[in-house]
Amino acid sequence: MSNKTDSNTDVRGSTALVTGATSGIGRAVAQSLARQGAEVVLHGRDRGRGEALVKEIARQGGSARFVAADLTDAEETLRLAAEAGDVDILVNNAGLFEFAPTAVTDAASFDRQMAINTRAPFLLVGALAPAMARRGRGSIVTIGSSAARSPAPIGAAYGASKAAVELLTRYWGTEFGPSGVRVNAVSPGPVRTEGSAAMLGEHAAAMNRTNARGRAGDPGEIAELVTFLAGPASSYVNGAVLFADGGELSTLPA
Template sequence: MTDLTGKTALVTGATAGIGRAVAARLAESGADVVVHGRNADRGAELVSAIAGKGGRARFVAADLSSVEDVERLAAEAGPVDILVNNAGVYEIMPTPVTSPAIVDRHLAVNIRAPFQLVATLAPGMAERGDGAIINICSTVAHMVAPVGAVYGGTKAALETLTRYWATEFGGSGVRVNGVAPGVTRTPGMEQTLGGPVDVMNRLTARGRVGDPEEIADVVLFLVGDHSSYVNGTVISVHGGESSPLAA
């Protein structure tokens, strides 16, 4: 079992879906978790749920589309041993109706915020000679569709940043990896699809979509000692995803 006792983890977008599962899993493994989100009520509920199972967590609210808020989040989180860049926006639509404001929002939350957090927090990890950064990417970076180009483009960029940061900080003891989920059973995905995610079951070899906890288990592996030689890798977690054209 992975033991994260004595380590502090910051998980962005932790009040729902994959982020919530990751925060809970890290806390169960002994980490002190800084839970990030925008909704204070959901943040307080998660902190309470973690405490109810004997874990330790605190909530910090921040709008990741704001440079100043991201700076404040990093400052309030303080030195961390684990950073999970999970928060993201995804508005799936054709390119002609994707406004500049939507493009800017995707770039700010999906790229600039992780970049700021790594730039601020990774040097401290490097000074201490140890750390783990996990970027939650997406299989849409490779499995393209006729809609959602701006989202897919930002996730492809995050994969590239993962490899650059792994090279930049790896020699100082900081490992940087990514996890690329396929369709996962989350409230956000149900909202995007306009209904239950089970309609996507036929698109995986497992015959079902993933659960957030299954993504969290891979994140836990990547931040623990059992993956000590894994760096600059993006692990796809999609149950054997196939093209929508094959359905």
């Protein structure tokens, strides 16, 4: 990370809250926003990983602090918003996927996925967007998923939770856009992260056969889109869901 910023993505003077910032896409987003000059509030559950990332960003010339919170708990989510303070950029990245058929997805699993993937963004937007609107500026970016639009035999609860938050993005763009707050989402296809590798195991290579690029995405590629949406270059983009899936195929190649 260097101190050099791009004028199109320069967010110096801004404070950004990134949920799920200690690994995968969230980590890449936090590093990208810090590189472009934002002071980043890192959220996660593991304090050790969070503090390590704070130190890494500082070594690379950025500024960050860490707040731990369990997003399955509504009160913890609201506490996170309070401790983050006045933020200019909110990135709803934290996500939970439990890919299982409907018949073996119990109520607790369904509730966990909805709590983290849908309710937490809803509560954070409700807590933080009004202050952005009063200041007349702000950017909210939510990480969706291609599962919201591409049904599969497993993962219905996860897909529903992501479809809900992508729809909420359009509602929020209408609700807060007139006050200067832009609300958008990035909807990735398969991305190679620690979580996806652990979930798929020996089948991880199958991610490379789901799109026209012939490979899974990299967290840094998603982070670039989030940084674009957070910065001045996207000033006319609001209520949009940007697909980043490598050109999704309708069927898997033979």
